[in-house]
Amino acid sequence: MLEKNNPKTIKAWAFYDWANSVYSLVISTAIFPIFYSKMTTETFPDGTESMNVTFLGRSFINTEIYSYVLSLSFLIVAAMSPFLSGIADYTGSKKKFMKFFCYLGSGSCAALFFFNPAHLELSLLFVLLASVGFWGSLVFYNSFLPEIATVDRHDEVSAKGFSYGYIGSSILLIVILIIIMMIDTTETKESTRYMFLLVAVWWAGFAQVTYRALPDNVYERTPGDTFLWKGYEELKKVLVELRPQVNLKRFLRSFFVYSMGVQTVMVMAVLFAKKEIDWGGDGDSGLIISVLIIQFVAVAGAYLFAKLSSKIGNIAVLIIALAIWVGICIAAYFIQTSTEFYILAGFVGLVMGGIQSLSRSTYSKLLPQTKDHASYFSFYDVVEKLGIVIGTFLFGAIEGYTESMRNSALVLLSFFLIGGILLLFVKNEDKLSATKHIIPSNE
DSSP, X not given: OOOTTOHHHHHHHXXXXXXXXXXXXXXXXXXXXXXXXXXXXXXXXXXOEEOEEEETTEEEEHHHHHHHHHHHHHHHHXXXXXXXXHHHHHHTOHXXXXXXXXXXXXXXXXXXXXXXXXXXXXXXXXXXXXXXXHHHHHHHHHTTHHHHSOGGGHHHHHHHHHHHHHHHHHHHHHHHHHIIIIIOOSTTOTXXXXXXXXXXXXXXXXXXXXXXXXXXOTTOOOOOTTHHHHHHHHHHHHHHHHTTOHHHHHHHHHHHHHHHHHHHXXXXXXXXXXXXXXXXXXXXXXXXXXHHHHHXXXXXXXXXXXXXXXXXXXXXXXXXXXXXXXXXHHHHHHOOBHXXXXXXXHHHHHHHHHHHHHHHHHHHHHSOBOSOXXXXXXXXXXXXHHHHHHHHHHHHHHHHHXXXXXXXXXXXXXXXXXXXXXXXXXXXXXXXXXXXXXXXXXX
């Protein structure tokens, strides 16, 4: 049996955030979206630009098709993670699945070196697989949280993981910026391609710290030859167990709605800023500065929200965070200048770090006592991914219809507002922690 609250195990677990968050920052948020926008924008001799691309014989706005591809990746993860998690719980092989998706994601990041708009379908396939690898590995990574820490430490440990991720990814981003801005003096910045290789090495390399410390098969399960069918049985068992968990289901409903907004902001913020904000002479450097602001403020936000939750409870703090998100969406519709966006980025960082960390730990606290953590966290993942599918798809569709990302940003407001209202019906998990219903789990 794995010893809970072991400092070395917790640190190694959190280090996977350090490893994989470079995808989230460099590929999903900062460098690649800028690279993609440049590569898929055609400039004519008269100075006008076209952002239309051809994909499978149809014409799309470049950011529109990008959001659709991301939506598809989240849909794939949502469709397969419950089944794979059931197998992982039954066979005790969570770490093996975590490794598979880690290497799929890091390998796909390396393949982005060959990105070519003339072969957009193949190039965006690597974007899709990198996203599947990142989010797929998180299903199994998150499911270790209730196994390595007691309930009273979940907020703190979850915040530790996110803070490691924000710091580690920011370090690599700064290194990448130095290489691109100081060493590469060419106008096309071809060295950007090599940064995708660096991300792949960082992700797969630092993940070894986690793999050496986290055990495989915590509950020493010995599956038979019919483990594929048992994966379905494990999933069915968890579905039955979920039925009486009213509070857990209420939280998942709220999480489903507000995740549409949170994750869509994460993947589309830089593209929004590049298109809708007047950067003056700042250019791409201003975009990167705003991303770094979000990253460093998010570290403080994760710990601040964890500390505040110990005073007034997780649910109350999440509601406060969602109220701030509503204000951010309203402000995003009106801001025009780089200075205004820098200020907004600070607020985004504050609530982004807090709401991600606290959502994960709140769900973990609400779980019944069980050994099927991967299966339970797969539902968390499915809810989150389906929310992102809807959020990113609507973001792209509204832009395609109105030709303005500002209208898309305003729609996100409703996700945070409705999510906050639904959260009002969730009982504070701190009052339930001492009387959690114990559900037996088959070996």
